[in-house]
Amino acid sequence: xxxxxxxxxxxxxxxxxxxxxxxxxxxxxxxxxxxxxxxxxxxxxxxxxxxxxxxxxxxxxxxxxxxxxxxxxxxxxxxxxxxxxxxxxxxxxxxxxxxxxxxxxxxxxxxxxxxxxxxxxxxxxxxxxxxxxxxxxxxxxxxxxxxxxxxxxxxxxxxxxxxxxxxxxxxxxxxxxxxxxxxxxxxxxxxxxxxxxxxxxxxxxxxxxxxxxxxxxxxxxxxxxxxxxxxxxxxxxxxxxxxxxxxxxxxxxxxxxxxxxxxxxxxxxxxxxxxxxxxxxxxxxxxxxxxxxxxxxxxxxxxxxxxxxxxxxxxxxxxxxxxxxxxxxxxxxxxxxxxxxxxxxxxxxxxxxxxxxxxxxxxxxxxxxxxxxxxxxxxxxxxxxxxxxxxxxxxxxxxxxxxxxxxxxxxxxxxxxxxxxxxxxxxxxxxxxxxxxxxxxxxxxxxxxxxxxxxxxxxxxxxx
Numbered sequence: 001x002x003x004x005x006x007x008x009x010x011x012x013x014x015x016x017x018x019x020x021x022x023x024x025x026x027x028x029x030x031x032x033x034x035x036x037x038x039x040x041x042x043x044x045x046x047x048x049x050x051x052x053x054x055x056x057x058x059x060x061x062x063x064x065x066x067x068x069x070x071x072x073x074x075x076x077x078x079x080x081x082x083x084x085x086x087x088x089x090x091x092x093x094x095x096x097x098x099x100x101x102x103x104x105x106x107x108x109x110x111x112x113x114x115x116x117x118x119x120x121x122x123x124x125x126x127x128x129x130x131x132x133x134x135x136x137x138x139x140x141x142x143x144x145x146x147x148x149x150x151x152x153x154x155x156x157x158x159x160x161x162x163x164x165x166x167x168x169x170x171x172x173x174x175x176x177x178x179x180x181x182x183x184x185x186x187x188x189x190x191x192x193x194x195x196x197x198x199x200x201x202x203x204x205x206x207x208x209x210x211x212x213x214x215x216x217x218x219x220x221x222x223x224x225x226x227x228x229x230x231x232x233x234x235x236x237x238x239x240x241x242x243x244x245x246x247x248x249x250x251x252x253x254x255x256x257x258x259x260x261x262x263x264x265x266x267x268x269x270x271x272x273x274x275x276x277x278x279x280x281x282x283x284x285x286x287x288x289x290x291x292x293x294x295x296x297x298x299x300x301x302x303x304x305x306x307x308x309x310x311x312x313x314x315x316x317x318x319x320x321x322x323x324x325x326x327x328x329x330x331x332x333x334x335x336x337x338x339x340x341x342x343x344x345x346x347x348x349x350x351x352x353x354x355x356x357x358x359x360x361x362x363x364x365x366x367x368x369x370x371x372x373x374x375x376x377x378x379x380x381x382x383x384x385x386x387x388x389x390x391x392x393x394x395x396x397x398x399x400x401x402x403x404x405x406x407x408x409x410x411x412x413x414x415x416x417x418x419x420x421x422x423x424x425x426x427x428x429x430x431x432x433x434x435x436x437x438x439x440x441x442x443x444x445x446x447x448x449x450x451x452x453x454x455x456x457x458x459x460x461x462x463x464x
Contacts, residue, residue, distance in 0.1 A: 004188050004272050004352050008033075012354055013185070016347070020403075023347040024184060028177040029145070031187040032138035045132065047178070048141065049073040051149030056205060057221045068214065073144060074132065075212055079204035080197050081140040143189055143197040150182055151238050152228055158241040166245055167339065180344040183246055185351055188270035199231045242271055243278040244318070248346050248361075250335035250388055251318030255279075275345075276352050280360045281321040281416060296418050297425040299370040302377035305331065308431040310424065314385035320364040322420040326427055333381075334364070338389035338397055346404045363414040367421060369405035372398050 007013050017024040030037070030044040046069075050061045053069035056076075061069050132138045157169040170179050181187055202225065209215055209222035229237035240254040247255070255278040305312065311328070314335035315321060323332040336342075349361045372378045378394030378401070381387040390396040 004185050004270050005268070007351055007354055008185055010355065013351055016351055020347070023344045024186065024351070026181040026184055026187055028174065029181040029187065031142040031189065032135055033186055041132070041138070045070060045073075045141075048145035048149055051153070051178075052076070052145055055148050055152050056225050057218055059221075068218075071214055072208070072218075073141060075208045075215075076148070076201060076204050077137065077141040077144045078133075079207050080144060080200045081137055139189070139193060140197070142187075143193050144201060146182070146189060147194060147197045148201055148227070150178065151242070154245065155228065155238055155241055158245055163245060163250075163337065163339070176340050180341050183272060183275070183341070183345055183348055185272065185348050188272050190268045190270060192267040194271075195231045195234060198227070198229070198234055202227045239271070239274050243275045246275050246341070246345055247279055247318050248336060248342055248349070249279060249318045249320065250314070250316060250337050252316045255318050272348060272352055276349055276361070279318060279320050279349070280358075281319040296413055297422040299367045299421050299424060300428045301373045302371050302380040303374075304432075305371075305424070305428060306380055308428045310428065312381065312384040312386055320360045320414075320417070322364075322367070322417050324420045324423045324427070326423060329427065331424055333386040335385060336368070336381075336387050336397075338387060338400065343400060343404060350404070358414055359412040360414040360417065362412040363417050365401065365404050366412055367417065368401045372401045374398065 013024075026040075026044075028044060028047055030040045032041070046066060049066075049069040049072065052073045053059070053061050053065065056072065059065070132141055153169070154166070157166040170176055205222050205225045209219045215222060235257045239257050243257070244251055244254045257274065257278065300308070300310075302312065309329050311330050313330055313332050315323070315332045316335065318334070320334055321332075322334075324330070325332075346361070346365065350365065353359045353361055372381065372394075375394040375398040378387060378390070378397040379392070380394075382390065382392065382394055382397070387394075387397050390400075
């Protein structure tokens with residue numbers, strides 16, 4: 001079971017959700033979950049249908065097209081699910097190889113649903129009452145929405161490798177709610193289900209166009225539909241842009257996804273799991289796979305570091321990595337990106353690693369709380385480039401770090417980060433033992449007063 005699925009069943013998650021539902025409870029898009037609200041589910045069906053309709057037909061949905069859009073989503077899900085829910089053994093086995101086989105047939109647009117099923121419009125159930133069917137069918141509907149309605153839109157917006165440009169495409173409150181809903185723990189789908197839809201949906205669209213009379217006016221558009229990526233290219237075309245956009249840290253390039261390390265269990269991993277993997281620094285050499293442990297030290301505040309001569313610089317690899325070079329007194333921190341989704345992403349990442357021994361994201365936000373004791377500390381980080389976005393005063397970032405930090409578990413240890421923090425602590429303490437460094441503001445003030453007084457005395461004597 002994926003870590004995100006395990007966490008959903010825990011008492012800790014229920015407590016987090018009750019304390020701050022805005023970051024954990026979906027607002028607009030609800031995926032199928034045991035015990036979920038049927039009303040919320042029905043309300044979100046229209047949202048999913050509208051985005052799928054726009055992606056497939058290229059047309060915006062007006063009130064008159066709502067029933068047709070809903071019928072299209074349900075028909076596509078049933079066409080995908082007719083083969084995906086109960087695939088023959090050889091197809092299921094072949095699907096597992098698609099991660100490491102770029103030329104796999106499963107990744108080239110999927111099986112031909114039309115040739116496999118040969119169903120007519122009369123054989124397909126119609127959707128007069130918006131019935132989503134069984135729980136399993138609801139999960140296929142969710143996967144169709146995620147793949148066709150959301151991920152294709154995100155991938156197109158991310159082509160320019162500019163997060164600001166992607167945000168511009170999601171600038172409405174409605175779309176921002178969808179963006180944050182997709183990353184929430186409760187809305188995660190296993191990779192196997194996502195790839196099942198990726199491999200079949202293009203053929204499913206053509207099958208629906210050819211067999212369902214309700215979509216005759218859209219037949220030409222449906223027959224020309226192209227998804228834009230395949231199961232074989234899913235990691236490069238979708239997972240990497242997804243993780244780059246959702247990462248709490250700035251990254252000049254799309255993050256790497258280590259497919260060589262994948263195994264059968266990864267079929268149950270989710271997009272949140274892959275996002276977490278891309279922000280975790282790879283431990284060097286012998287430390288790889290080692291349990292997190294050791295001494296934890298408190299990071300001085302940004303103002304204290306400035307006083308002791310530590311120079312803060314931003315990292316640009318998108319990883320929760322901290323590096324300190326004592327010779328140059330240079331502290332490199334990941335560049336935190338303050339935007340509308342940061343609080344939701346951060347808290348769900350913290351929840352995702354709550355039950356794990358190594359907690360790199362949790363340890364990072366604990367360190368940030370120590371660094372940013374006041375708004376003035378956030379302002380220093382902002383000037384140094386270690387924080388991007390937010391007001392120039394630092395007040396917004398300071399408040400956000402405090403809120404996120406409230407979910408951090410103690411003790412949270414990440415050895416690679418703890419080693420660097422301890423180095424900073426020792427350097428800072430050693431420098432602060434020097435009288436002139438420790439009392440630098442007072443020394444500067446006293447020197448300035450003395451200089452002004454001397455100038456005044458000299459001027460007075462000259463006048464006398």
